[in-house]
Amino acid sequence: xxxxxxxxxxxxxxxxxxxxxxxxxxxxxxxxxxxxxxxxxxxxxxxxxxxxxxxxxxxxxxxxxxxxxxxxxxxxxxxxxxxxxxxxxxxxxxxxxxxxxxxxxxxxxxxxxxxxxxxxxxxxxxxxxxxxxxxxxxxxxxxxxxxxxxxxxxxxxxxxxxxxxxxxxxxxxxxxxxxxxxxxxxxxxxxxxxxxxxxxxxxxxxxxxxxxxxxxxxxxxxxxxxxxxxxxxxxxxxxxxxxxxxxxxxxxxxxxxxxxxxxxxxxxxxxxxxxxxxxxxxxxxxxxxxxxxxxxxxxxxxxxxxxxxxxxxxxxxxxxxxxxxxx
Amino acid sequence: xxxxxxxxxxxxxxxxxxxxxxxxxxxxxxxxxxxxxxxxxxxxxxxxxxxxxxxxxxxxxxxxxxxxxxxxxxxxxxxxxxxxxxxxxxxxxxxxxxxxxxxxxxxxxxxxxxxxxxxxxxxxxxxxxxxxxxxxxxxxxxxxxxxxxxxxxxxxxxxxxxxxxxxxxxxxxxxxxxxxxxxxxxxxxxxxxxxxxxxxxxxxxxxxxxxxxxxxxxxxxxxxxxxxxxxxxxxxxxxxxxxxxxxxxxxxxxxxxxxxxxxxxxxxxxxxxxxxxxxxxxxxxxxxxxxxxxxxxxxxxxxxxxxxxxxxxxxxxxxxxxxxxxx
Numbered sequence: 346x347x348x349x350x351x352x353x354x355x356x357x358x359x360x361x362x363x364x365x366x367x368x369x370x371x372x373x374x375x376x377x378x379x380x381x382x383x384x385x386x387x388x389x390x391x392x393x394x395x396x397x398x399x400x401x402x403x404x405x406x407x408x409x410x411x412x413x414x415x416x417x418x419x420x421x422x423x424x425x426x427x428x429x430x431x432x433x434x435x436x437x438x439x440x441x442x443x444x445x446x447x448x449x450x451x452x453x454x455x456x457x458x459x460x461x462x463x464x465x466x467x468x469x470x471x472x473x474x475x476x477x478x479x480x481x482x483x484x485x486x487x488x489x490x491x492x493x494x495x496x497x498x499x500x501x502x503x504x505x506x507x508x509x510x511x512x513x514x515x516x517x518x519x520x521x522x523x524x525x526x527x528x529x530x531x532x533x534x535x536x537x538x539x540x541x542x543x544x545x546x547x548x549x550x551x552x553x554x555x556x557x558x559x560x561x562x563x564x565x566x567x568x569x570x571x572x573x574x575x576x577x578x579x580x581x582x583x584x585x586x587x588x589x590x591x592x593x594x595x596x597x598x599x600x601x602x603x604x605x606x607x608x609x610x611x612x613x614x615x616x617x618x619x620x621x622x623x624x625x626x627x628x629x630x631x632x633x634x635x636x637x638x639x640x641x642x643x644x645x646x647x648x649x650x651x652x653x654x655x656x657x658x659x660x661x662x663x664x665x666x667x668x669x670x671x672x
Numbered sequence: 673x674x675x676x677x678x679x680x681x682x683x684x685x686x687x688x689x690x691x692x693x694x695x696x697x698x699x700x701x702x703x704x705x706x707x708x709x710x711x712x713x714x715x716x717x718x719x720x721x722x723x724x725x726x727x728x729x730x731x732x733x734x735x736x737x738x739x740x741x742x743x744x745x746x747x748x749x750x751x752x753x754x755x756x757x758x759x760x761x762x763x764x765x766x767x768x769x770x771x772x773x774x775x776x777x778x779x780x781x782x783x784x785x786x787x788x789x790x791x792x793x794x795x796x797x798x799x800x801x802x803x804x805x806x807x808x809x810x811x812x813x814x815x816x817x818x819x820x821x822x823x824x825x826x827x828x829x830x831x832x833x834x835x836x837x838x839x840x841x842x843x844x845x846x847x848x849x850x851x852x853x854x855x856x857x858x859x860x861x862x863x864x865x866x867x868x869x870x871x872x873x874x875x876x877x878x879x880x881x882x883x884x885x886x887x888x889x890x891x892x893x894x895x896x897x898x899x900x901x902x903x904x905x906x907x908x909x910x911x912x913x914x915x916x917x918x919x920x921x922x923x924x925x926x927x928x929x930x931x932x933x934x935x936x937x938x939x940x941x942x943x944x945x946x947x948x949x950x951x952x953x954x955x956x957x958x959x960x961x962x963x964x965x966x967x968x969x970x971x972x973x974x975x976x977x978x979x980x981x982x983x984x985x986x987x988x989x990x991x992x993x994x995x996x997x998x999x
Binding site for chain 2: 508510513514515516517518519521522523525526527528531532533534535536537538539541542545546575576577589590591624625628
């Protein structure tokens with residue numbers, strides 16, 4: 346046995362050992378406070394945490410505790426400061442607001458707002474939720490914990506989707522096929538990294554690239570249309586952008602990304618947004634925007650005629666509601 | 673200010689505050705022992721750790737400490753138990769072995785062995801490294817900390833690569849384009865998730881799919897050849913496999929993956945391996961195997977003629993040296 350293993354086998358006197366899920370064990374040390382020590386990797390931590398909570402010293406430590414309720418609202422297209430403003434108003438306007446423990450987290454371009462409260466504060470949470478809906482109806486996409494991926498999977502049932510990706514280079518296709526059974530609705534995609542690939546594999550007219558640049562709405566539309574055709578799909582998403590750190594210009598700085606979502610029946614929408622962050626952030630965020638645009642097209646197709654879309658337009662800082670490309 | 677923020681602003685009396693990199697602050701509490709408290713996200717933790725180490729209480733706590741050296745060896749294709757056997761022999765055979773603090777970690781299908789030692793133990797480490805080279809020369813791909821991605825990027829300079837992916841659905845293309853400047857050597861790829869896409873976009877003969885199944889070496893070869901042709905590339909990698917949880921059979925259980933790496937000059941290699949783990953593991957691991965096969969083809973092309981490959985064959989449990997497909 347090596348020193349590194351021997352070290353892992355040392356435990357404090359009187360401690361309970363939590364059997365390892367991976368290779369590292371955990372311990373619960375009884376006392377006031379009781380101390381729980383667990384390995385960090387989530388897939389080891391989470392099951393071992395459940396075991397730890399069930400152990401005698403922890404059950405004793407939390408005896409008589411309050412059961413909290415926890416609710417989650419997910420938003421997209423709203424800056425964190427916009428939510429902060431609303432929460433400040435809620436603090437002033439909603440009686441009992443202090444009984445809500447609210448955590449907000451910006452994750453992959455979405456805001457997750459988690460609220461924990463004792464059962465008696467449920468009406469206070471209901472009032473907060475009303476205020477959120479009043480102010481941010483368009484940005485709230487989930488009140489039940491479901492993720493955008495959950496929702497897009499639902500919307501794709503009985504559909505056939507294809508992707509055409511440049512800067513994300515397969516990340517969107519990989520994300521769409523993350524779930525078991527995705528072969529039921531994913532046909533495939535083209536990673537058209539080089540311009541020649543956009544022309545040869547997606548049938549993009551080279552004149553469009555020359556005239557508007559590879560990162561442009563006309564090219565994004567042509568990529569999506571090419572994907573529809575080549576894969577005989579009924580739904581297509583194209584992404585072309587500048588992930589950086591090089592390749593930006595004054596007109597199209599790093600982070601400029603164009604999306605096109607097209608359905609076989611001719612409806613669709615096209616967006617251009619400048620995303621913040623580094624290369625990895627921009628690539629990852631681009632797939633999140635694509636998922637939200639997909640959700641919008643698939644869940645409210647009637648709102649996508651040019652007139653309706655124009656009336657719903659807002660600032661371009663909001664990726665999901667930036668200007669609509671008339672078709 | 674909300675309760676959640678107020679809580680974040682509380683610090684123990686006499687503690688040093690480490691300014692946040694994200695939104696969460698850190699503290700250093702002087703004393704014996706000195707206590708350092710930092711947020712968990714690596715991109716916040718790492719810079720704040722450096723600040724914490726430079727603080728008065730930590731410098732005091734570690735005054736007179738020894739400077740350790742740290743070396744890393746990366747291996748692929750060797751089971752962890754094989755390395756453990758060698759380390760047991762090292763413990764018996766190498767004098768001073770106890771002065772090395774060795775940590776081994778299985779990460780994305782590779783073994784990382786990190787060794788820390790005081791400068792005077794450098795000859796002991798040198799002896800250990802000799803033993804590792806004797807036993808596992810084929811499996812060691814890095815002794816200088818470089819990753820397989822670093823090495824493949826080097827090998828792809830002045831080349832033009834295309835991918836053809838089924839079960840990984842874009843993950844390999846995304847990995848190859850992870851680095852800035854990758855447009856210099858990545859042409860693009862096809863995510864051929866549906867069989868029709870393999871036929872239509874990569875020119876795979878449907879008879880091959882019917883005869884051998886979509887997850888087979890002949891289909892992997894045809895996908896790679898299609899990618900070479902369609903993207904006018906000189907290097908192509910194809911991956912087709914069963915990521916699960918459904919779709920496995922007795923003959924081809926979940927985790928069965930075929931790879932084909934082909935160069936425009938006709939050289940190449942084809943492999944079939946059964947990978948362990950869940951859907952996400954299998955998809956991720958498949959890209960790692962692809963990177964190692966690419967490295968092998970690009971760095972030792974002379975060894976890839978059928979005769980040489982046959983003499984180097986080992987058990988199929990070793991992904992990088994499973995049976996060679998004669999071409």
